[in-house]
Amino acid sequence: MRFMTVRAVSIMASLFVGALPSELFAWHDRTHLAIAEAAGFDLWYSAAAPDVAKSKVQFTAIESPNHYYNNEAGRKVDASMVLDQVERYNRPGDQEGHLYGAIIGSVKAFRTLRKTGKYARYPLVFCAHYIGDISIPLHNTPYYEFNRARHSINDGVIDGGVRDSVASIRQRMRPIVIRNEEDFALEIARVAESGRELGLKMRSENRDMTPGEAYIQVIRSASLLKAVLAYAEHPPEEGQATSSKP
Numbered sequence: 001m002r003f004m005t006v007r008a009v010s011i012m013a014s015l016f017v018g019a020l021p022s023e024l025f026a027w028h029d030r031t032h033l034a035i036a037e038a039a040g041f042d043l044w045y046s047a048a049a050p051d052v053a054k055s056k057v058q059f060t061a062i063e064s065p066n067h068y069y070n071n072e073a074g075r076k077v078d079a080s081m082v083l084d085q086v087e088r089y090n091r092p093g094d095q096e097g098h099l100y101g102a103i104i105g106s107v108k109a110f111r112t113l114r115k116t117g118k119y120a121r122y123p124l125v126f127c128a129h130y131i132g133d134i135s136i137p138l139h140n141t142p143y144y145e146f147n148r149a150r151h152s153i154n155d156g157v158i159d160g161g162v163r164d165s166v167a168s169i170r171q172r173m174r175p176i177v178i179r180n181e182e183d184f185a186l187e188i189a190r191v192a193e194s195g196r197e198l199g200l201k202m203r204s205e206n207r208d209m210t211p212g213e214a215y216i217q218v219i220r221s222a223s224l225l226k227a228v229l230a231y232a233e234h235p236p237e238e239g240q241a242t243s244s245k246p
């Protein structure tokens with residue numbers, strides 16, 4: 001699917017009005033890996049796996065809506081929009097999508113699984129992937145014609161060279177501290193809104209993302225992922241009071 005022409009993708013999209021060709025929804029694999037590696041995630045090499053999982057038709061309905069939010073109302077993304085989506089994590093067939101809630105939902109799944117004493121890190125692989133997806137402009141805007149026609153090309157805009165740029169992504173990351181779920185929702189909203197604004201700009205200028213714009217988005221995702229991993233591992237409510245930290 002990735003190698004189809006834009007025209008072929010448009011034709012396919014028009015054949016499935018309202019359907020969601022799931023293969024189109026994500027940075028391409030190497031970009032996801034670069035984000036996760038720059039953030040210091042130990043399982044960075046699995047960060048594209050959620051797209052592999054959702055490509056299996058039995059899993060598409062449940063997994064695909066975790067990867068985007070079609071903001072058809074054109075609302076500015078804020079913390080309350082993020083929190084409203086948490087309950088929808090893994091809800092099958094939610095055509096609007098619930099990417100923002102999936103990020104918090106996957107951290108909750110990690111914490112729940114960890115308490116059982118079983119191997120618990122796979123929910124963080126999903127989390128790392130979703131945090132990659134939220135910086136993509138066309139994952140934050142309605143899936144109308146502009147989005148359909150340009151989706152795949154924009155997902156791959158820096159994929160060719162991004163694995164050589166992990167160190168420079170890391171150098172340009174900004175420090176984020178997440179102390180509680182409100183902070184978590186706010187930081188998700190910031191990255192998502194940056195993507196949505198860029199998506200609207202691309203549409204009004206009828207163009208693709210530039211590589212420079214794509215790197216800025218990727219750096220936003222990597223910065224957020226680093227903070228979320230620290231928060232997921234050491235949540236303050238489990239006795240790690242932030243005020244006692246150096």
Ligand SMILES: [Zn+2]
Pocket residue numbers: 025026027050051067129133
């Ligand atoms: Zn994805």
